Amino acid sequence: MAGGRALILAGTGMLPEVVEALVGDGWHVVLPSRRYSPIAVPGTKPGIAALAKLRPRGHRPTGGKANGKRRPRAIWVQAHWDRPRELAAKAEGVLGGPADLLVAWVHEQYRRSVLGACERLLAPGAPVVEVRGAGGPQTEAEPVLAAHPTQLVLVGAISELGGNRPLGHAEISDAVLDAVSRAAAGRPASLHQVGQSRPLVW
């Protein structure tokens, strides 16, 4: 496979670095969300060491083209998590083929319906990175798409860097990038937590 297709279900806010890194590494990325959010042009940043392993199995460098036809890029499609089938249909229209990777950070109430609706867009056995809040009402840490090896990233509230400060954007981004690297390298399903959960106060 020359290049790969990735579907990112995370809205506009928290994971632009992940999108930039994937596009910079030759992926064709589709981003359904409600609001348009421009993504930086790839190639304006130095390479990210962690992304050396980001190519899907069998990837061959193509001089900036994926699938021999189109340039790697991120394409935004306007969609809402509360209309999951419509979201999946719109994403399918611009993916151009089965997705080789799914990265999802979807609010808890939409997680099952949105990931469930998008499952049919994935290539058989395509890896998934699922980002979720640590703690909260949900107790089970099982991935939604059992047929796909899932790197589960639990996001805590407090930084690992000490001082009781809130978990920072860069810490979240780095943790998701690590998970994407593991997924693209075909590693088995795993569970990682970034940041600490808030201590219980009685």
Ligand SMILES: NC(=O)c1ccc[n+]([C@@H]2O[C@H](COP(=O)([O-])OP(=O)(O)OC[C@H]3O[C@@H](n4cnc5c(N)ncnc54)[C@H](OP(=O)(O)O)[C@@H]3O)[C@@H](O)[C@H]2O)c1
């Ligand atoms: N994906 C995430 O970034 C995400 C997911 C869960 C929790 N959180 C946590 O939530 C906190 C607040 O995040 P935030 O200020 O970025 O605001 P937010 O309102 O929680 O939205 C988070 C992201 O989800 C998208 N989103 C929300 N509702 C959506 C819907 N119905 N359909 C499609 N996309 C939807 C938004 O993108 P659009 O507005 O462009 O659609 C936004 O980028 C953060 O502390 C973060 O840790 C973030």
